[in-house]
Amino acid sequence: MIEGSIIKSIMLFSIPLLIGNLFQQLYNTADSVIAGNFIGKEALAAVGSSNSLINLIIGLFIGISTGAGVIIAQYYGAKDKEKMQWAVHTSMMLSIIGGVLLTFIGVFLSPQILKAMGTPPEVMEQSVIYLRIYFMGSLFNITYNMGAGILRGVGDSKRPLYYLCITSAVNILLDILFVVVLRMGVKGTAIATVISQVISSVLVVWTLCRDDDIYRMYFRKLRIDVRMMKRILAMGIPSGLQSAIISFSNVIVQSNINSFGANAMAGTSSYMKIDGFVILPIMSFGMAAMTFTGQNIGAGKFDRVKKGQHRTLLISEIYSILACSVLLIFGKQLLTIFSSDPQVNANGHLMLKTVMPFYFLLAIAQVYTGVLRGAGRSMAAMLLMVGSMVGIRMLWVGIMTSIIPKLSTVLWGYPVSWSAAALGVIIYMWRVDWLHLGEKKEKYSA
Numbered sequence: 001m002i003e004g005s006i007i008k009s010i011m012l013f014s015i016p017l018l019i020g021n022l023f024q025q026l027y028n029t030a031d032s033v034i035a036g037n038f039i040g041k042e043a044l045a046a047v048g049s050s051n052s053l054i055n056l057i058i059g060l061f062i063g064i065s066t067g068a069g070v071i072i073a074q075y076y077g078a079k080d081k082e083k084m085q086w087a088v089h090t091s092m093m094l095s096i097i098g099g100v101l102l103t104f105i106g107v108f109l110s111p112q113i114l115k116a117m118g119t120p121p122e123v124m125e126q127s128v129i130y131l132r133i134y135f136m137g138s139l140f141n142i143t144y145n146m147g148a149g150i151l152r153g154v155g156d157s158k159r160p161l162y163y164l165c166i167t168s169a170v171n172i173l174l175d176i177l178f179v180v181v182l183r184m185g186v187k188g189t190a191i192a193t194v195i196s197q198v199i200s201s202v203l204v205v206w207t208l209c210r211d212d213d214i215y216r217m218y219f220r221k222l223r224i225d226v227r228m229m230k231r232i233l234a235m236g237i238p239s240g241l242q243s244a245i246i247s248f249s250n251v252i253v254q255s256n257i258n259s260f261g262a263n264a265m266a267g268t269s270s271y272m273k274i275d276g277f278v279i280l281p282i283m284s285f286g287m288a289a290m291t292f293t294g295q296n297i298g299a300g301k302f303d304r305v306k307k308g309q310h311r312t313l314l315i316s317e318i319y320s321i322l323a324c325s326v327l328l329i330f331g332k333q334l335l336t337i338f339s340s341d342p343q344v345n346a347n348g349h350l351m352l353k354t355v356m357p358f359y360f361l362l363a364i365a366q367v368y369t370g371v372l373r374g375a376g377r378s379m380a381a382m383l384l385m386v387g388s389m390v391g392i393r394m395l396w397v398g399i400m401t402s403i404i405p406k407l408s409t410v411l412w413g414y415p416v417s418w419s420a421a422a423l424g425v426i427i428y429m430w431r432v433d434w435l436h437l438g439e440k441k442e443k444y445s446a
Helices: 006-038 041-078 081-116 121-135 138-153 158-181 186-210 226-258 262-298 302-335 342-374 378-403 407-411 413-431 434-440
Strands: none
Touching: 006 041, 006 158, 006 186, 006 262, 006 302, 041 081, 041 121, 041 138, 041 186, 041 226, 041 262, 041 342, 081 121, 081 138, 081 186, 081 226, 121 186, 121 262, 138 158, 138 186, 138 262, 158 186, 226 262, 226 378, 226 407, 262 302, 262 342, 262 407, 302 342, 302 434, 342 378, 342 407, 342 413, 378 407, 378 413, 407 413
16 A cells, blocks of 8 residues: 555455445345344344444444554554564454453343333344344454454455455355244344354454464464553544444434334334445445555655545545435335335335435545544544534434424434534644644654
8 A cells, every 4th residue: 555556555455345344234234134024123123223232332342443453554564573563462362351341241231221222112122132142242243353453454455355255145144044944033143143253253363373474463472562552542442432432322313213113213224224335335445544544654655645535535425426326216125125014114215315415424524534543643533523423413313303303303413413524524634734743753652
């Protein structure tokens, strides 16, 4: 990423990352498709309503892996083997500790949290079953994401793609076996997901242990280096808090959706799965911007950073326009994949019409905050995103739903907050000399 065509570098990194993320979303979506068609709309609601809670609890640890990826990218750009080794082994040890803690938290507190979210009684039992089993795979989920973050930090987005292709196929086959053949219900979808996470974790750890490069991992070296941990946490916690806090706002939104009943829960859950596919490329371009920025700052190529910023945004906006066009034409047909219930699909289509025209604003926010994180401005990125995605969204939901108590009012919280995020990050990057500040910092000290 530090030489040659910028667009080619961004695309060569983004496309495997994008396809990999699509496969990851595919096997998450398989749970909803099979639950909705072979178990019932209550099962679809149970699986879908758990997503915002899962994202909330796991978001902090995924953010830490993002912070580790920025540091890995900078050390790799600087070719600093010693500090790279500290970063890799400290990152992986943090993921192991975090995975064990999250398993206990998720298993023991799932019923209380779901109850606090206002989950309807007819959905509660299946939601608890799905969530508890899902969190039993937390160690493998977090370990995979940390390992994949390390590989992406050094510019390798292809092998995480291959592993996700394998695990996606395994998950879908196991979903069919456990739910359609063995009639295990929601429990079967959760077990299939956990088994898939175990496989992806084993594959990425195996890769890190075999590669003959400065980021190679050795089990005997797994330990916490305090200075490196502070760097990783300083970079990762803002990103993790951002993810967790935004996910918390989505839990609040989900609680408001829950108040409209199982049909609203199932319908919005269906569209959220489609939404996941749509925004993954936008997220991938943001990740590419982060890695590109980190490596080029590590190599001291500051002019290249700004060129990469503008070209990544251009690619992301072109994609947003194309995605919206596809949804406009085929949106209704896509919703029928999850359920044949007319009321469920009507609620899903309502959400599609509400959020679809505004994906271009989300693209601006994701690419620019990716650049800021790659430049070490993780705290600024967090404050900008949390202020809009949480502050503005919660104000909207809290005030407007009391005035207009409709499902559509709740859903408008998404585009309103995206608009605020895009405006905020544009103003920040225009007014603050963020790259110059990053250049003046003491670089790469553990």
